[in-house]
Amino acid sequence: MTNNPNLGVSQPESFYEKVGGHATFAALVDRFYAGVASDPPLRALYPEDDLGPAAVRLRMFLEQYFGGPKTYSEQRGHPRLRLRHGPFAVTPTQRDRWLHHMLDALDSLALDPDDDAELRDYLVRAAQFMVNSFDEQ
Template sequence: MTESFYDRVGGHATFVALVDRFYAGVAQDPPLRALYPEEDLGPAAERLRLFLEQYWGGPKTYSETRGHPRLRLRHGPYAVTPTQRDRWLHHMLAAVASLDLTAAEEAELRDYLVRAAQFMVNTFDDPEV
């Protein structure tokens, strides 16, 4: 049996660092921060971490506690525009770059995140930000 991406990159600690660094950027980006309705970003950070850990071969806690990810459905109430996608990717890819990953691991993670961000775009009407 081959080792999962989750295990190869350092498991839980790596995904905690990734998500913490990402949300530090989100907290300083008012137009992107406005997409997060909760006062505290902690619950959103936990959900994202659990999702990413599960996706990359870690614990199945996300599905056990929240059910199927249904990402587009869960994000449907929010206007995810190309501009918001780009803002999200800016912070996420900066967080990825801050990790101590091999070039191949970083490329694999970046590729997924870019594709996932594009998939989440649900409107092309960019309100003024």
């Protein structure tokens, strides 16, 4: 529970606060992008030479989604995940590559099992939602 000085009452912690806030999400995203950098087929989906800007965007998105700062929307507007990823062929194979690195990054956090399960469930569902092509070529 967190104490809200404006209301004088305790409010439940957000998931973001419960799992460690910014430091946890930064560690998750940093580990994830280290995996992406070493995976040429997945790396090819990222048009920028530097993965840093993509990492910042993902971290801000996840922080906001899980109850942290609203920085993502303040800087970029509505997430529109499918629209933003539309120019890229996100195939089931690319989804699986993405999930491999993201779940490896999640494992590295050693979260409480219930928190791990909640975050893992979201990541798996989000990855599936992003598939927009079945042309594996």
